[in-house]
Amino acid sequence: MKQSILGSLSAEAFLKSYWQKKPLLIRQAIPDFQPPLSADELAGLALEEEVESRIVLEKGEKPWELRRGPFSESDFTNLPPSHWTLLVQAVDHWIPDVHSLLEGFDFLPSWRLEDIMISYATDGGSVGPHYDHFDVFLIQAEGKRRWQVGPVYDASSPKLENTDLHILSEFEVLEDYVLEPGDMLYLPPGVGHHGAAEGECMTLSVGFRAPSHREILMQYTDFIADQLPESLRYSDSDQTLPTRKGEIDEKALDRLQHILKEHIEDRSMLAEWFGEMMTQPKHEQPVEEPWQxxxxxxxxxxxxxxxxxxxSRLAFKEEKKSLILFADGDAYECHSASTRHLAQELCQNSQLASEQWCTVEDEETREWLLDLINSGCIYPLFDEEAED
Structure with missing residues (x-):
């Protein structure tokens, strides 16, 4: 039985008392933790065009200077000896050992997970006091980092000017911790925090996908509108003689509200849009020559x-006589019992053993698996890949 990343705290107790409610420090959440990659390997990723990376210098050409990758080797050799941080986004997409850490967060829906960012910092390196709009688990991978935790902040909280970073200009320290390898700090959305390296250190940040209400409204209404014909128009067959010619009366607003409700309250449409949106990958998946x-x-x-x-990202929604699998922003309607079973198995375990898929006989499941492989969502794990 694997050890819980929550230590002695049960998943139920964490969700009830801490999730999106208050911070939590867990000492040795991952005992004897070994970093899944070195600082040099992290810097190597930051040289790649397709990898999102940043460097923050507290004392650069201007205070709290932000530089964006991809970087070159000379960019690193010209950095000062201290007070800078390298941040590399979505390292779990590129390094399997980093991706495997997500298994420890199976007490949350997999479609809520965003990615694992890894930061390397020299002595004193920091990105300043700030808050995030999403939940984050901070796992200390190497060295020590001091975390100061404050109250909840929001868009009205004062920020430093003349920097591209959203740094709080007024920060109140409520808790003060020094994290060592294997320790983990959970922070809900909005909670202010300030981390500074004590010597060189590396930290993993497990972030969660949380679309804003603005994004939800804009993207969902766009999704609905794209599927509606031009022939559907505002109508008012119940119109009566207006008392004042230019007035927009309550009946007109009732008609508009009815149109909005008719489409927004369509739960099957909502599920389709949400599944596609929450499984959109951060990067296109590499696809080799397709299987014919x-x-x-x-x-x-x-x-x-x-x-x-x-x-890749997966999610599913069960319907009365079928199941919809969402894979990397696409929806696959699964009708046969075989396809439905394998879709749920893939979501649960992120893999299918050879005996599970090789014996498939129905055509729907075969075409579905072939589509997933040729899209880059899943791939056959040959021996040489397993050894790597």
Missing amino acids: SWEHLIEEADDVELVLNEG
Whole structure:
């Protein structure tokens, strides 16, 4: 039985008392933790064009200078000896050992997880006191970092000017912790925090996807509108003689509200949009030459497991007679019992053993699996990949 990342606290107790409510420090959440990559390997990722990275210098050309990658080796050699931080986003998409850490967060829906950002900081390195709009678990990977935790802040809280960073200009310290490798600090949205490296250190930030109300309204209404024909128009067959010619009366607003409710309250439409949005990958998945047929796939990969691409995202929604699998922003309607079973298995375990998929006989499931492989969502794990 694997050890919980929440220590002695049960998942139920965490969700009831802490999740989106108050911070929590867990000492040795991951005992004997070993960093999944070195600082040099992290810097190597920051050289890549497709990897999102930043460097924050507290004392750069201006206070709290932000530089964006990709970087070059000379960018690193010209940095000062202290007070700077390298941040690399979505490292779990590129490094399988980092991606495997997400298994420890199975007490939350997988579609809520965003990514794992890793930061390397020299002595005194920091990004300033700030708050996030989403939940975050901060896992100390190497060295020590001091975290000062404050109250809840919002958009009205004063910020420093003349910097691209959202740094709080007034920060109240309520708690003060020094985290060592394996320690973890959970922070709900809005909680102010300030982390500074004590010597060189590396920290993993497990973030969660939380669309704003603005995004939800804009994207969902766009999604609905794209599917409606031009022939659907405002109508007022119940119109009566207006008392004042230019007035927008209550009946007109009632008609408009009815139109909005008719579409917004369509839960099947809402589920389809939400599933597609919450599984949109941060980066396009690499796809090698596509498999031309099921027979070709079986011939080459009949004894290997299929695994979820580290950068892919899955979710599902059960309907009365089918199941919709959302994979990397696409929706797959699964009708057969075989497809429904394998879809849920893939969401639960992120892999399918060879005996689970090679014996599939119905055409729907075969086409579905082939589509997922050719889209880059899942891939056959051949021996050389397993050894790597």
